Amino acid sequence: MRLSHAFIPTLKETPNEAQIASHRLMLRAGLVRQTSAGIYAWLPLGLRVLRNIERIVREEQDGAGAQEILMPTIQPAELWKESGRYEDYGKEMLRIRDRHERDMLYGPTNEEMVTDLFRQSVKSYRELPQILYHIQWKFRDEVRPRFGVMRGREFLMKDAYSFDLDHAGAVASYRKMMLAYMRTFQRMGLKAIPMEADTGPIGGDLSHEFIILAPTGESQVYYDAAFEEIDYLSAGAGGFSHEKPEDLARFFQEMTTHYAATDEKHDTARWDQVTAERKREGRGIEVGHIFYFGTKYTKSMGATVAGPDGKQVHPEMGSYGIGVSRLVGAVIEASHDDAGIIWPDSIAPFKAAILNLKIGDAACDALCEQLYAAFGGNALYDDRTDRAGAKFADADLMGHPWQIVVGPRGAAAGKVELKRRATGERVEVTPAEALSRIG
RNA sequence: CGGAGCGUAGCGCAGCCUGGUAGCGCAUCAGUCUGGGGGACUGGAGGUCGUGGGUUCGAAUCCCGCCGCUCCGACCA
Numbered sequence: 001m002r003l004s005h006a007f008i009p010t011l012k013e014t015p016n017e018a019q020i021a022s023h024r025l026m027l028r029a030g031l032v033r034q035t036s037a038g039i040y041a042w043l044p045l046g047l048r049v050l051r052n053i054e055r056i057v058r059e060e061q062d063g064a065g066a067q068e069i070l071m072p073t074i075q076p077a078e079l080w081k082e083s084g085r086y087e088d089y090g091k092e093m094l095r096i097r098d099r100h101e102r103d104m105l106y107g108p109t110n111e112e113m114v115t116d117l118f119r120q121s122v123k124s125y126r127e128l129p130q131i132l133y134h135i136q137w138k139f140r141d142e143v144r145p146r147f148g149v150m151r152g153r154e155f156l157m158k159d160a161y162s163f164d165l166d167h168a169g170a171v172a173s174y175r176k177m178m179l180a181y182m183r184t185f186q187r188m189g190l191k192a193i194p195m196e197a198d199t200g201p202i203g204g205d206l207s208h209e210f211i212i213l214a215p216t217g218e219s220q221v222y223y224d225a226a227f228e229e230i231d232y233l234s235a236g237a238g239g240f241s242h243e244k245p246e247d248l249a250r251f252f253q254e255m256t257t258h259y260a261a262t263d264e265k266h267d268t269a270r271w272d273q274v275t276a277e278r279k280r281e282g283r284g285i286e287v288g289h290i291f292y293f294g295t296k297y298t299k300s301m302g303a304t305v306a307g308p309d310g311k312q313v314h315p316e317m318g319s320y321g322i323g324v325s326r327l328v329g330a331v332i333e334a335s336h337d338d339a340g341i342i343w344p345d346s347i348a349p350f351k352a353a354i355l356n357l358k359i360g361d362a363a364c365d366a367l368c369e370q371l372y373a374a375f376g377g378n379a380l381y382d383d384r385t386d387r388a389g390a391k392f393a394d395a396d397l398m399g400h401p402w403q404i405v406v407g408p409r410g411a412a413a414g415k416v417e418l419k420r421r422a423t424g425e426r427v428e429v430t431p432a433e434a435l436s437r438i439g
Numbered sequence: 440c441g442g443a444g445c446g447u448a449g450c451g452c453a454g455c456c457u458g459g460u461a462g463c464g465c466a467u468c469a470g471u472c473u474g475g476g477g478g479a480c481u482g483g484a485g486g487u488c489g490u491g492g493g494u495u496c497g498a499a500u501c502c503c504g505c506c507g508c509u510c511c512g513a514c515c516a
Binding site: 012357 | 478
């Protein structure tokens with residue numbers, strides 16, 4: 001993408017409404033624009049990040065055996081009346097009436113709908129387990145939307161739902177999803193800590209929230225250094241496979257024996273048993289939440305399958321959410337400096353920015369065009385006529401992992417300057433060398 | 440939902456108290472010079488002062504209603 005003609009409206013000053021770092025930077029770098037309280041339009045740069053996060057989430061869900069579907073945003077009220085949540089959900093649910101005076105709603109979540117889909121078609125225990133997921137916009141009419149996309153009213157969420165014949169199966173599904181989550185966050189360059197969470201009115205002992213560390217997080221968290229040391233992506237010895245029950249058991253053991261708690265659930269007695277050099281604490285942002293809730297919906301909505309003995313049983317369910325749009329903000333909270341965003345390579349909107357410091361200089365132009373072509377569209381070429389300083393400032397603001405700086409001095413000698421955004425380190429290299437380093 | 444604040448050009452703000460010409464910086468457009476960390480100069484364009492009503496000869500300014508947005512607290516992917 002050529003910056004001179006890109007719809008990337010960067011701002012020199014911070015809009016008054018943006019208070020926290022991610023919100024400020026998302027507006028300044030031209031990722032989003034607000035259209036109402038808690039509702040945002042995604043512009044090219046922001047959308048590319050959102051899609052990258054989606055891609056990683058999707059790959060990890062698929063890898064764990066979940067199947068992607070896409071349920072609608074608008075749902076009929078009847079389903080929610082069946083489960084009893086039409087009344088319980090209260091004013092957070094956006095209720096709509098269509099032209100036939102039918103009660104509809106903009107989905108805040110999809111347990112009812114997925115249970116309905118399931119009960120229509122799955123009739124035998126032989127078809128279990130099933131894990132279905134989708135990545136879809138949700139609407140929750142929050143009393144107080146804030147922090148930009150971190151607490152929006154309309155937000156993009158990956159929600160998965162597991163159906164198993166019995167409790168043991170549900171636990172296995174839960175563990176698979178938990179592993180998928182840890183892998184997902186690691187791939188995004190985030191340190192995520194799973195914390196035991198309240199299960200609410202449903203009860204049960206299986207609910208975890210996933211907290212990523214960021215200085216501006218909303219809650220204080222305490223955890224064992226072990227969570228930082230585990231490599232969830234490793235496939236070899238010591239790694240974890242979704243396929244092997246013993247791996248999942250060992251993984252779950254790891255996740256639940258090391259200490260991790262938010263300040264509400266902080267247990268100072270247990271914390272004291274963690275040795276000093278392994279104690280970690282900081283601020284955290286919740287980016288995912290998983291639940292096991294058994295037969296709550298399959299019972300209330302009459303979903304049954306035939307068991308091995310021919311009798312009808314209510315499958316056991318779990319649900320698993322990742323706040324996809326929230327992650328964009330959360331990553332920025334976890335990774336920025338005074339100059340702007342610092343994208344992890346895996347979700348950066350572009351692999352690199354190419355800064356042409358002297359548009360019109362034959363050597364600079366030719367070199368930049370050649371580099372730009374080599375990226376096949378996966379680079380942002382700053383071909384504006386602005387001065388160098390403005391280009392540096394915008395590139396830092398937008399947070400491209402790499403900057404390839406092409407100036408007249410270097411271009412004449414066939415050299416470019418390669419800057420790593422995260423460290424600020426710069427080296428002078430040949431264009432070919434720059435390309436191979438960026439990979 | 441309780442408490443507080445804000446709405447004037449794309450963004451950041453002043454003007455309001457004490458009513459009378461709508462202003463500044465940045466951005467933007469044209470031109471000249473410049474050219475490695477948000478340049479300089481010259482000239483332009485851009486505003487129903489959130490909205491409806493009231494007071495007044497006259498309202499951005501005073502009064503009332505409404506709408507929108509933000510912040511703090513309780514709740515949430």
